[in-house]
Amino acid sequence: METTTMIQVKELTRTFKRFTLGPLNLDVERGIAVGVIGANGSGKTTLFRLIMRLLKEDTGNIQMFGLTEENDEWKGKIGFAGGLLDAYDFLRVEELKNLISRWYPAWDEDQFLYFVNRYKIDVFERFGKCSKGTKKKLEFVFALSHNPELLLLDEPTAGVDLVSQRKMKEDLIRFMEDGTKSILLATHEVDEINQLCDEIVVLDRGRVMHRYNKDDIYDQWARIWVSVVNDDLIHHPNVIHYETAPPQIVTNQVEAIQEIVQKNEMKIQHIQRLSMEEVLEYLIESN
Amino acid sequence: MKIPIQISDESREPIYHQIENQLRTLIAGGQLPPGTPLPSIRALASELGCSVITTRRVYQNLEMSGFIKTVQGKGTFVREIDHEQLQKTKQKVIYDAFEKAIEQGVQLGCTEEELKSIFEELVRKNFH
Numbered sequence: 001m002e003t004t005t006m007i008q009v010k011e012l013t014r015t016f017k018r019f020t021l022g023p024l025n026l027d028v029e030r031g032i033a034v035g036v037i038g039a040n041g042s043g044k045t046t047l048f049r050l051i052m053r054l055l056k057e058d059t060g061n062i063q064m065f066g067l068t069e070e071n072d073e074w075k076g077k078i079g080f081a082g083g084l085l086d087a088y089d090f091l092r093v094e095e096l097k098n099l100i101s102r103w104y105p106a107w108d109e110d111q112f113l114y115f116v117n118r119y120k121i122d123v124f125e126r127f128g129k130c131s132k133g134t135k136k137k138l139e140f141v142f143a144l145s146h147n148p149e150l151l152l153l154d155e156p157t158a159g160v161d162l163v164s165q166r167k168m169k170e171d172l173i174r175f176m177e178d179g180t181k182s183i184l185l186a187t188h189e190v191d192e193i194n195q196l197c198d199e200i201v202v203l204d205r206g207r208v209m210h211r212y213n214k215d216d217i218y219d220q221w222a223r224i225w226v227s228v229v230n231d232d233l234i235h236h237p238n239v240i241h242y243e244t245a246p247p248q249i250v251t252n253q254v255e256a257i258q259e260i261v262q263k264n265e266m267k268i269q270h271i272q273r274l275s276m277e278e279v280l281e282y283l284i285e286s287n
Numbered sequence: 288m289k290i291p292i293q294i295s296d297e298s299r300e301p302i303y304h305q306i307e308n309q310l311r312t313l314i315a316g317g318q319l320p321p322g323t324p325l326p327s328i329r330a331l332a333s334e335l336g337c338s339v340i341t342t343r344r345v346y347q348n349l350e351m352s353g354f355i356k357t358v359q360g361k362g363t364f365v366r367e368i369d370h371e372q373l374q375k376t377k378q379k380v381i382y383d384a385f386e387k388a389i390e391q392g393v394q395l396g397c398t399e400e401e402l403k404s405i406f407e408e409l410v411r412k413n414f415h
Contacts, residue, residue: 031339169333176329179339198338214338215302218294254299273296276336 004030005066006150006182007051012060014050021046021206023060028150033176033183035193038203039284044186047203048082048154051184065149076104079143082154085135089128093138096127104146112145115171119164132159140168144175151175151183157192165189172196190277202283210283214276221274222254227267232260240282250274250282290319290326294335303341306331307348308383314354314365315376321367325355 006028013022021043028034036044049055051062053070064074088096101107116123119137130138140156151172157165169192175181176196185192193200193214200217202210226233229247233239238253251257254271261268274282292309294302313319326334328342335342346363349355353372357363392402 173329173333176339177327179329194336195333198332198340213340214336215341218337219301271297271299 006030006064007184008063009047009051010061010063012050012062013058014046014055015058019043019046019206021050024206024208026201026208028182028184030182031176031179032199033172033185033197034199034201035197036184036186036201036203037188037193037280037284038186042203043206044203045082045154046206048080048152048184048186051152052078052080052082054084076106076146077149079146079148079151080153081136081139081143081156082152083139085127085139085142090126092124092126093121093130094123096138097123097142100142101146106147108145108147111147112141115141115145118167133161133164136160137164137168140171144171149181151181151185153183153185153187155186155188157187157189169195190280193280194276200280200283204284217276217279218273220254221250221252221279223248223250223272223274224254224257224261225269225271226261227269230264230266232264233257236260250278289334290331292335294337302335302337303344306335306337306341307345308380310345310349311354311376312380314368315373315380319365321365323365325363325365327362 007026009024009026011023011025013020013024015021019041024043024047026047036047038044046055050057051064061068064070065077067074085096088099091099097112101109101112115121119141121134121138121141125134127135127138136156136159140153143151143153157168160168172183173196176183183196185197187193198214200210200212200214201208202212225246225248227247229242229244229249233249234242236251236257238251238256239249240252241250242248249257258268290310290313292306292313294305298305300308310319319325325331325346328339328346332339332342346355346357350357354366354368355363356366389402392405397405
């Protein structure tokens with residue numbers, strides 16, 4: 001049986017002049033799509049570059065597909081889209097494809113041609129002349145055209161037109177369809193979290209601040225309208241936000257609040273789930 | 288392959304439960320007749336904005352209680368369900384709906400008499 005853990009990051013650190021990543025722990029299971037969110041500068045791109053071995057860690061280790069040592073086999077199993085092609089600005093798309101396809105034994109030319117057509121990419125254009133969105137689409141296409149098992153995508157749809165964004169989401173859902181593949185996706189798009197991800201990792205200042213199963217968020221986070229917002233609620237660790245007119249709180253643990261309300265003989269007027277957008281904002285802001 | 292399932296913002300019922308109950312209702316009510324193909328767990332999760340962990344659990348539960356079956360390599364389909372199962376499901380759906388309505392009535396301060404008279408009025412309106 002193949003390993004069930006695609007990526008396992010343990011106590012990873014890397015220090016730069018003005019930023020330290022880690023110590024950071026993270027794992028990505030087979031069949032699961034993990035969304036990485038965090039404000040600009042929280043370390044998402046650095047994390048991807050460390051996983052791809054484009055940067056060397058100071059301490060800690062990364063296992064891919066159960067292997068600690070980097071080898072050609074695991075590089076072939078990864079599809080990476082994260083702004084690495086800029087060094088090849090002078091090549092035409094077709095030439096770039098010829099170069100990249102040689103890196104991957106499992107390169108699928110038909111798949112590539114299908115995507116080029118689907119995303120309306122002109123293969124005779126110089127890469128450097130392509131728009132920001134087209135470059136993003138190309139990276140995405142290259143990442144998907146060699147039958148990877150794991151996709152590492154760093155904001156894949158930033159700057160991409162709406163129709164292509166929808167197509168990319170469709171292609172990613174199809175990629176995940178058989179349950180044996182995984183995605184690690186850094187994004188600022190709520191739709192991508194909603195439609196693609198099973199788990200959410202929140203990065204802040206180089207560390208994993210939270211990790212959630214998406215459905216636990218839906219079930220445990222809520223806005224609760226109460227008869228009165230007293231000090232017990234205001235200072236409660238599970239109260240993320242409160243307002244007094246009309247009295248309401250936002251919590252990440254509904255049951256804990258129900259208990260407090262009961263103990264204080266207050267009343268719950270209404271409970272409502274939060275939208276993912278609201279939750280993500282609280283998660284990023286609260287750090 | 289869209290199916291009319293909706294996760295309620297107002298209900299405290301866990302998501303997997305909501306999805307499972309709605310699917311049961313659709314199958315028992317005949318809106319999803321036997322043989323109907325269902326979306327994959329990934330497609331359904333994407334549609335509803337939940338995780339595959341939840342949709343897999345729903346499909347496993349429905350499979351165990353005989354509502355659906357998964358054919359390797361072909362997908363998941365609605366099964367022919369037996370009469371007893373059908374009756375049980377219908378009853379449960381109706382019970383749950385009444386229960387919810389009564390809860391709401393109580394919350395608004397209705398008396399037993401008031402609730403009964405509303406119920407009777409509605410039954411009369413629909414059957415006569």
